[in-house]
Amino acid sequence: MKHFLTRCSIILCLLLALAVPVQAAQSYSHLYISISDALMNTKQDKEAEAKLALEQFTKDWASVTSEQTEAKEKVDELLAQAVEATSKDERLEALSALSNALRALEELENPVDEAAQRAEFGQKFKPIMADFEKALASEDIAAIDEAYKDFNIKWNKNERPVREQSIAMYGQIETQMAFLRISISAEEPDVTLMKSQFAELKQTIEDFVAGKETAKAVEGEYSLSTLIAYIDEANDFIDAGDYKAASDKILEFITIWPSVEIEISTRNGSLYTKIESDMPIIASDLLKSTVDKEAIKSKLDNFRTEIELIQADSDYTFWDSALILLREGLEALLIILALVSFLEKSGQKPMRKWIYIGAFVGILLSAVAAILMSTILNSPTVDTNRELMEGYIGLLAAAMMVGVGIWLHSKSSVASWNRYISKQMGNAISSGSVFAMAAISFLSVFREGAETLVFYAGIAPKMETSQFVLGIVVALLVLTIFAFVLFKASGKIPVHKFFAVATVLIYVLAFKIIGVSLHTLQLRDAVSTTIVDGLPVISFIGFYPTVETMIGQAILLVLVVVTIIFKKKQK
Numbered sequence: 001m002k003h004f005l006t007r008c009s010i011i012l013c014l015l016l017a018l019a020v021p022v023q024a025a026q027s028y029s030h031l032y033i034s035i036s037d038a039l040m041n042t043k044q045d046k047e048a049e050a051k052l053a054l055e056q057f058t059k060d061w062a063s064v065t066s067e068q069t070e071a072k073e074k075v076d077e078l079l080a081q082a083v084e085a086t087s088k089d090e091r092l093e094a095l096s097a098l099s100n101a102l103r104a105l106e107e108l109e110n111p112v113d114e115a116a117q118r119a120e121f122g123q124k125f126k127p128i129m130a131d132f133e134k135a136l137a138s139e140d141i142a143a144i145d146e147a148y149k150d151f152n153i154k155w156n157k158n159e160r161p162v163r164e165q166s167i168a169m170y171g172q173i174e175t176q177m178a179f180l181r182i183s184i185s186a187e188e189p190d191v192t193l194m195k196s197q198f199a200e201l202k203q204t205i206e207d208f209v210a211g212k213e214t215a216k217a218v219e220g221e222y223s224l225s226t227l228i229a230y231i232d233e234a235n236d237f238i239d240a241g242d243y244k245a246a247s248d249k250i251l252e253f254i255t256i257w258p259s260v261e262i263e264i265s266t267r268n269g270s271l272y273t274k275i276e277s278d279m280p281i282i283a284s285d286l287l288k289s290t291v292d293k294e295a296i297k298s299k300l301d302n303f304r305t306e307i308e309l310i311q312a313d314s315d316y317t318f319w320d321s322a323l324i325l326l327r328e329g330l331e332a333l334l335i336i337l338a339l340v341s342f343l344e345k346s347g348q349k350p351m352r353k354w355i356y357i358g359a360f361v362g363i364l365l366s367a368v369a370a371i372l373m374s375t376i377l378n379s380p381t382v383d384t385n386r387e388l389m390e391g392y393i394g395l396l397a398a399a400m401m402v403g404v405g406i407w408l409h410s411k412s413s414v415a416s417w418n419r420y421i422s423k424q425m426g427n428a429i430s431s432g433s434v435f436a437m438a439a440i441s442f443l444s445v446f447r448e449g450a451e452t453l454v455f456y457a458g459i460a461p462k463m464e465t466s467q468f469v470l471g472i473v474v475a476l477l478v479l480t481i482f483a484f485v486l487f488k489a490s491g492k493i494p495v496h497k498f499f500a501v502a503t504v505l506i507y508v509l510a511f512k513i514i515g516v517s518l519h520t521l522q523l524r525d526a527v528s529t530t531i532v533d534g535l536p537v538i539s540f541i542g543f544y545p546t547v548e549t550m551i552g553q554a555i556l557l558v559l560v561v562v563t564i565i566f567k568k569k570q571k
Helices: 002-017 029-043 047-061 069-084 088-109 114-138 141-158 160-165 167-184 191-209 224-239 243-265 269-285 293-311 318-345 349-377 386-410 414-431 434-462 465-488 495-523 547-570
Strands: none
Touching (some): 029 243, 047 069, 069 088, 141 167, 141 191, 160 167, 167 191, 167 243, 167 269, 243 269, 243 293, 269 293, 318 465, 495 547
């Protein structure tokens, strides 16, 4: 048991290293995402998730080097304040200051002439605004609509300096454009109103170019939950037949959208584009004489579900972490103890050291594998596509778990387990060599170590470090107790029953990993997203109401059923 605990301790240290990214300080975009996550979760009173986002920022920030020492120290100071904050308001204030300090550092490292940027933006937009004004003067609604679409496309291509220099001006321009879009889409378009709206929009753009801050940031704490709440309220008004109130609620959604949009744009670019283009149309359609209630509700429900999918907590818990090490550790422990017991009964106690040597070599090679995996996963090249890697590795881990589950299922009877152990020892006896004993011990440890690393690579990036460590500690405690009991009551433990229970738990965890991994790939548009209406998001078991995730999980369930049927036929 001493040697086994040593092995587990080493693996624990190595696995913790997987969470430490080694990242080149080329861009701070990933750091802004962590700040955004921390802000969002703090606003939603999700303390654990906010701390996880700050933890990720801290890890990424640790690899950043800069010659701008004073600015970097300011980020360090504000990061410490955010981490140590004891209240919601205190953390929100610290996070806001942290974002500004990081931006200031980035500007020092990459000096930008803001006045020149504004002037360039103004030069690009002057002819674009002139074209739209010409369309307005014609009072031809079709021409105005086409001109607006062109205006919107060019705005999306050139909006960056506005967003970076003034989030208030950016938000006001976005809102004014949305209201203009609503007027253009009205059942009876009012050109006079459009001209008035465009005059205000043009003035805001000109103020920005002149360096005037004439807009006020939307006040209040808004999050993805706020967007969902507005959609729910709009749907309630639609059900009640109050389409004007529903339209007003969508206008509120549009007004606060610029304050929340980054949380969607960084995770699902296609959804961001759809919401920006469709919400003004929905607000306008609700005011028409004939309202297609079902079509509008369908769109709103889809938006709600997709926002909820982004908001969904796809993290794993310490139980997921514990189950992996527990299952892998128990298998290796049972094999090693069976071999040791055999040697003792055959009067060859001195040979036990070769079993321990084989286990130790297995630990060393598992350590090498862990280091290689950590290096590969945390390289700058991989880091740019980290979520994609997490998704694909998660699917690989799930596939391996299916194999493990089938193996466990085949050993969940007394006869099957006895045959397995007899075969392991029989092979060693027939060879009559010390090497055979050491080889069995080595292979059992290395195989379990390798599987454990792959499984943890699939879930570790989506876990709080505290939860990850707690799971491993729990597993180690259980393994210690199990080893002690085995030593005291060798041969009397119904091991096959353990395998029957472990089989179920492994399949449940594989179900969750498949759902979470496919969901992660969907957020990166690597896998399509087809929403299934009426089904809830149940993130703690990895269930997301999309056709793609459900197909993946259905394949797992089919394999489970086939395995059960096959085993029954064998009996």
